[in-house]
Amino acid sequence: MASARNINRFWEWGRKIICVGRNYADHAKELKNAVPTEPVLFLKPPSAYVTEGSSIMVPFYSHNLHHEVELGVVIGKGGTAIPQNAAMDHIAGYALCLDMTARDVQDECKTKGLPWTLAKAFNTSCPVSEFITKEKIADPGNVKIWLKVNDQLRQEGNTSQMIFSIPFLISYISEIITLEEGDLILTGTPKGVSSVQEHDELQAGIEGIVSVKFRVHRP
Amino acid sequence: MASSRNLNRFWEWGRKIICVGRNYPDHAKELKNAVPTEPVLFLKPPSAYVTEGSSIVVPFYSHNLHHEVELGVVIGKGGTAIPQNAAMDHVAGYALCLDMTARDVQDECKTKGLPWTLAKAFNTSCPVSEFIPKEKIADPGNVKIWLKVNGQLRQEGNTSQMIFSIPFLISYISEIISLEEGDLILTGTPKGVSSVQEHDELQAGIEGVVSMKFRVDRPQ
Numbered sequence: 001m002a003s004a005r006n007i008n009r010f011w012e013w014g015r016k017i018i019c020v021g022r023n024y025a026d027h028a029k030e031l032k033n034a035v036p037t038e039p040v041l042f043l044k045p046p047s048a049y050v051t052e053g054s055s056i057m058v059p060f061y062s063h064n065l066h067h068e069v070e071l072g073v074v075i076g077k078g079g080t081a082i083p084q085n086a087a088m089d090h091i092a093g094y095a096l097c098l099d100m101t102a103r104d105v106q107d108e109c110k111t112k113g114l115p116w117t118l119a120k121a122f123n124t125s126c127p128v129s130e131f132i133t134k135e136k137i138a139d140p141g142n143v144k145i146w147l148k149v150n151d152q153l154r155q156e157g158n159t160s161q162m163i164f165s166i167p168f169l170i171s172y173i174s175e176i177i178t179l180e181e182g183d184l185i186l187t188g189t190p191k192g193v194s195s196v197q198e199h200d201e202l203q204a205g206i207e208g209i210v211s212v213k214f215r216v217h218r219p
Numbered sequence: 220m221a222s223s224r225n226l227n228r229f230w231e232w233g234r235k236i237i238c239v240g241r242n243y244p245d246h247a248k249e250l251k252n253a254v255p256t257e258p259v260l261f262l263k264p265p266s267a268y269v270t271e272g273s274s275i276v277v278p279f280y281s282h283n284l285h286h287e288v289e290l291g292v293v294i295g296k297g298g299t300a301i302p303q304n305a306a307m308d309h310v311a312g313y314a315l316c317l318d319m320t321a322r323d324v325q326d327e328c329k330t331k332g333l334p335w336t337l338a339k340a341f342n343t344s345c346p347v348s349e350f351i352p353k354e355k356i357a358d359p360g361n362v363k364i365w366l367k368v369n370g371q372l373r374q375e376g377n378t379s380q381m382i383f384s385i386p387f388l389i390s391y392i393s394e395i396i397s398l399e400e401g402d403l404i405l406t407g408t409p410k411g412v413s414s415v416q417e418h419d420e421l422q423a424g425i426e427g428v429v430s431m432k433f434r435v436d437r438p439q
Contacts, residue, residue, distance in 0.1 A: 015235075015265045015266075016234075016265065016266065018264070045234070045235040060394070113330065115240070115261035115262075117262060118260065121262060121395075122395050122396065123395065175279070176280075176340075177340060180266065
């Protein structure tokens with residue numbers, strides 16, 4: 001059997017993507033959302049993954065696709081109700097991710113009390129970089145992430161601004177949803193989210209670590 | 220390497236569960252929801268699976284756990300934008316499923332415009348029966364599904380009542396979310412949803428095909 005579980009290609013076999021919303025105060029504010037007392041969790045299915053070389057596709061039902069650059073955490077050892085002080089032992093590494101969001105659809109879902117699925121879980125809604133081994137990022141709570149559209153800087157933030165830390169998130173999530181090797185946790189986005197159009201080129205990175213490039217297409 | 224991709228144990232390796240809400244008009248009505256013009260889709264992660272022999276565990280943050288009995292469709296051949304008239308070729312078989320729902324949390328999520336994750340995606344929120352090969356259900360659009368709590372019938376419906384048919388759902392979903400072998404689609408629940416408590420015994424079945432039993436526990 002070809003692929004054993006190679007963490008370098010976690011997107012090929014990983015079974016879930018858990019996303020944390022509103023984890024940067026300035027992003028909550030720009031969308032006029034309350035700053036939460038508990039993490040806001042939503043899911044993307046693994047069919048959402050897209051890697052460099054392939055394009056981000058605007059979902060046919062949306063007219064307002066937004067970028068959201070995020071630090072992703074890749075789980076190396078699963079668990080349930082993982083204590084915060086053990087959380088970092090469960091990490092295999094990281095990835096730079098974009099939580100692509102159909103903002104118009106999300107606004108409608110929020111108004112109507114509907115699930116966020118069509119806003120967040122469509123094909124190519126989770127562009128990811130190569131896998132980054134744990135040792136490459138000494139302190140994931142203090143890295144700079146950035147995103148440009150057509151070379152113009154749109155987002156720039158530091159993970160130190162996260163409301164809920166990575167160990168807290170791993171612990172909190174795993175009390176409700178058991179984590180497994182290969183799972184990806186998207187840890188939220190700083191302010192500066194904006195629309196992207198067909199033919200736009202997105203560049204994003206973790207300063208000093210990795211950068212990615214993706215083009216946007218319409219179906 | 221031990222488990223190849225054995226469809227008989229699809230829950231061990233399947234990568235996604237896609238659920239359809241409000242697909243029976245009597246259920247939409249009982250929850251005072253509008254009958255939808257398009258399917259309402261939400262996700263459960265594979266960590267939600269629970270099979271007979273293990274218990275359904277009430278999430279610690281909920282005081283109103285509801286049962287929802289559903290016909291599940293197991294995908295045998297993946298695809299994107301699958302045409303309706305080819306949809307049934309992509310089906311490997313079925314499973315009886317319960318879409319366990321923290322109703323109190325769901326009501327709060329709806330009011331606040333939040334995702335339904337804590338209401339629908341917690342551990343043990345997707346009890347499933349054994350895998351039912353396709354040939355065992357000649358017409359999945361006309362089977363009776365039922366659920367009892369402590370021997371008392373609570374839900375009883377026929378899949379003929381579904382607003383959106385299985386071929387429509389496979390086609391609709393696969394335009395937005397590519398389907399893959401081992402995926403499970405929960406196709407909605409008829410009226411009669413109700414609360415379950417610790418120590419309750421749930422029995423559910425597809426008439427003439429399968430039945431299953433689960434106990435409800437509170438977390439340790």
